[in-house]
Amino acid sequence: MFLKYLQIVNYKNLRSARFSFVEGVNTVIGENDSGKSNAMTALRILLDDTYYYNTKRLKENDFSDSLGKWKGHWIILSAVFGKITSEDKETEVCAGIVPENENEEFLKSYIKSGEDDIGVISLFIRPQKQVRKKLSEITDIAEFEEERKKIKISDYEFYYTSRAQTDFTDKDIYTKIVGDLEKGQCSDPDEDDDRILGCKLNIADVQDHISVVFIDALRDAASELGKPKNPIRRIIESVESLIKESELNTIKSEIVQLNKSISEVEQVELVGRKINEKLLDMIGMVYSPEIILQSGLKDDINSLSRYLFMKPSKQNDIDSLGLGHLNMIYMALKIVEYEVNRTRELINIMIIEEPEAHIHTHIQRTLFDKLKVTKDYTQIITTTHSTYLAEVSEVKNINILKSIGSNSISMQPSQGLDEFGKKNLQLKNLKLSDCIERYLDSKRSVLLFSKGVVLVEGDGEEILIPNLIKNALGVSLDEMGIGLVNVGSVSFEYIASLFSEERIKRTCAIVTDEDIQIVETDSKLYKAEAEKRGKSRKKKLADLYGTNPWVESFFAPHTLEVDFALADARANSDYISEVVELNYVDTNTIKRHKENLKQGTDAACANTVLTLARDMGKGWYATTLSNYIDIAVTVPQYILGAIAFASKEVISIDIVFKMIEYSLSGYDEKEVLALKKESEKIKTQEERKEFIKKFRERYKDDVVAKFLEEVDKYCRGWCE
Template identity: 85%
Template sequence: MFLKYLQIVNYKNLKSTRFSFVEGVNTVIGENDSGKSNAMTALRILLDDTYYYNTKRLKENDFSDSLENWKGHWIILSAVFGKITSEDKKTEVCAGIVPENEDEEFLKSYIKSGEDDIGVISLFIRPQKHVRKKLSEITDTAEFEKERRKIKISDYEFYYTSRAQTDFTNNDIYAKIVGDLENGKCSNPDEDDDSILGCKLNIADVQDHISVVFIDALRDVASELGKPKNPIRRIIESVESLIKESELDTIKSEIVQLNISISKVEQVELVGRKINEKLLDMIGMVYSPEIILQSGLKDDINSLSRYLFMKPSKQNDIDSLGLGHLNMIYIALKIVEYEINRTRELINIMIIEEPEAHIHTHIQRTLFDKLKVTKDYTQIITTTHSTHLAEVSEVKNINIMKSISSNSISMQPSQGLDEFGKQNLKLKNLKLSDCIERYLDSKRSVLLFSKGVVLVEGDGEEILIPNIIKKTLGVSLDEIGIGLINVGSVSFEYIASLFGNERIRRKCAIITDEDVQIVEKESTFYKAEAEERGQKRKDKLTKLYGTNPWVKSFFAPHTLEVDFALADTRANSDYISNVIELNYVDTDTVERHKKNLKSGTEAKCANTILTLAGNMGKGWYATTLSNYIDNATTIPKYILEAIAFASKEVISLDIILKMIEYSLSKYDGNTVIDLKKENKEIKTNDEKNEIIKKFKSEYENDVVTKFLREVEKYCKD
């Protein structure tokens, strides 16, 4: 049995989302404050009996950040377990969470066909029955709101159920069981539907059979190991019964002798006598008890275990080790503790927050691979920021967090991925998920963390595009939140399949060449088949992703190198002229190429560019060219559009103002807008928007204005 799904409704920044897990090691990735830790806390609230959570610990800010008024709303946490076999169901506790009658619609969306039975445990943190009953009887909206304002945290209850086959992330379901509170309607608790909520459950009966171990991200290893209840002591407590009786007797005998020896130390006896003398002085001989001072080391192994400590074999103190080694030791200790103490037969879950903390990248991969060996006896859920851990994770094991305003959702990149591969990419003997797993190295797995993604086909685009954006807009792609991935081919359809409503809901722009031939047919660079391939590629991508709101293709009419030169023969050609001078020694050759570049036909210009890039290699050409471009560079339109599309959801007002400030600096101070002066007065978003509006009006042809127009266009779409 293993945890297959976790539904979370109205808990902190997780308004309504579902996590998907598999056996073995699972990875939850996402940016800071995206809700990874909140999800793990929610799981512990539901299943971990050592994390006791009730109305005394419940706080107002535990309710969803997006609720205008938390009062009356419910927090819902629901775990769906998979792979419950007929043998498992023979146990009373396991049989108690398996639905008596399976809901086909629920199973269709939650469980693949052919799997064993499911089990469900749910927690509803909701107002007590009398509170809901009173609200449900009020028909006047004003009176309802007045009564609702009286609700306190202490009016809430923790109600556990089993067997619920309900998608609680469905807004209609939520409205049915809770009501429309904002419009003065509360559901009648007398009409609570067990077919939706499930059967009442004594959670203690189940939690006794569930083991949850939590390793915090903010771990002070040296401090943890120094605590009385450290992992070492808990391990020794667990193996105490296995120690031979003869060994225990020997230890006890030696401790008795040690206590006697300590007590007979002259200074110790002297202190005891002085205490007795002081008592006699204070209360007299009749009332004064006679005391002695003696050693009282306990002789049981449980007490002795607190004095066990770890240290490096060649050093005197564990504090001499670095943070990386300490973290690895601590994780190893927790896993050993878990292996020894995993006595709960129903399910064992280990939660590790940021296992990569302070650990070298190569060791991160090794550690993660070794964690997989625990698959036979436990399920591990890790949260991470590490692209290296993402690299060694399987796509089906990953949940990606995405922040939307004050809410976060969980996305599963493997959802329906293999089916997409079979139906649309005609993959017969290969699984698309397997192909992508092999493809996503630590560099390319950046796409799992980025807020927007741009896929390019080669080294030239990978090198030149980030530099063009930085030089012209004044911000890097990283600042905008865009990850640029070099696919290394034109097979974009495989990687782009990760993006969509079912999987990763982030913008993915594809930049590729249409390869329309511009050079003369007699030229060595003329390739009719390239133009045919370009058209087929365009047709394929349009067919696959034309209706996908998250994926859009942008085509260079010819190739990056040619279209950069043709974008503005006055400005961009000057940068290319510098590269020509650097690459060629012969004066006549330099002048001929410069002439073709600036005053020749498009065909001659293209021929010069292709010759130059061919001689140097496209990657090195792009690197060299990047050294010369500046803020006067003209961005090819298709690149500008692609970056605008990818950044549609993530670009902020502050980033835009930074672009404007950078752009104004090239006007040598003679600007209509004095941003330094106005910045002191800018406080609200309305004031920021007013500055942006003013800039766009006064500088219509500025590259920042052109970029913002493209962003606005996609926002309207």
């Protein structure tokens, strides 16, 4: 039995989120304040009996900000458990959470065919029945609002159920069970439907058989190890029954003798006599009790476990270890504690926030990999910022949180991925998820952490495009949250499949070559077959992603090297000429190539850059060229389009204003002096909007203005 899904509705910034988990180790990743900790807290509220949470702890800010008015709304937490076998169902607890009749629609959405039965536990934090009943009887919206305003946190109840086969993240379902409060409608509690909500459950009966341990990101491992109820003591308590009786008797007799020896120490006896004398002086012989001072070490193994501690074999104190080692020791102890206790629980869940804390990057990978061996008895859920942990996490084990204003959504990269591979990519004996695992071991973190992604096919694009954008727009791809991934080929369809409405809801721009041949170009450098492949690639990507709003393809008419050289009437020829000077020695060769770049035909210009890239290698050519480009560089329009699409969710007035200020610094001082002075006086967003509009009208051929033309195509109203 393991936790398969967690539904969270209206809790903090998780308005409507569903998390998917597998056996073993799971990873929840996301930017700061995206809701990782909130999700883990919600899980603890539902299942962890040590995290006591009721209306006394419930607060107004526990309700999602995006609700507007929280009063009357419900917080819903629901856990779906998978792999409940017929043997598990023989236990009363499991039998009580397994639905009696299967909901085919729910199972189709949540559980793959052929799996064992599921179990469900849900919690509804909702207004008490009398409050909801009163609201449901009011028909006048003004009166409804007045009554709704009276609701207090103390009017809420915690209602647990089992067996609910309901997608509570569905807005229509939520409206059905709660009502449309903004329209003055509240559902009648007398009509609560157990088929939707589930059967009432005594949560204590279930929590006795579920073990949830939480390891905080801000843990003080040394302090935790020193507490009376530390993991060492709990482990000893669990194995106490396995200690031989003869060994226990030996320990007891030695403790009795030790207590006697301590008590008979002359100084100890003297202290006892002095206390007695002082009592006689204070209250007299009649009322004074006679006392003695003696050692009272307890002889039971449970008490003795308090005095067990760990230390490094080569040092005297565990405090001499660094924070990283202390954190690893603490996690190891918790896992051992789970291992010795695993026979009495139906499920063990360990929540670790930021396991990478204070741990060297190489050890992070090893630690995460070793955590997987606990799969047979422990399910581990970690939250992390670590790109290293993201790289070693399997795609199917990852949940990604994405912030949208004050709300966050949960995304599963593997959702329907293998089905997409079979249906659209004709993968018969291979799983698309396995292909992506092997293909992206070193680049996965860019895909998972970026706000937008650009896929390119080679080293030249990977090196040159970031430098083009930084020099032309004054803002780096990192500043815009865009990750650029070199797929090392033209097999974009596999990687791009991660981005969709059901998987990762982030923009993915594919940048590739159409490879249209220029007449009279040297056929050895520019093969006609490439043009056929370019057309075929364009059609394939259009067929696969033409209706996918998260993926867009951008084609270089020829190749990056050629299109960069031909852009804007050879405006970039001086940069390439610098590379020609550096790479060739023969004066006539240098002269011929420079003439081709500036005055030659398109075919001659293309021959020069293709020859140069072939001689130097595309990657080294791009690296060398990057050293010479500056603010005046011209960026091919298809690249601007790709960046505009990839950044459409993050583009802002502030970013664009920074681009314009940078661009103005490249103009002649006299030409833009008035505009610069105007920009320095701007204080409000409205003034910035007007300034951006004025700049675009006056400098239509500026690279920033051209970039904004592309932004308008994919992000209408971004400046409103």
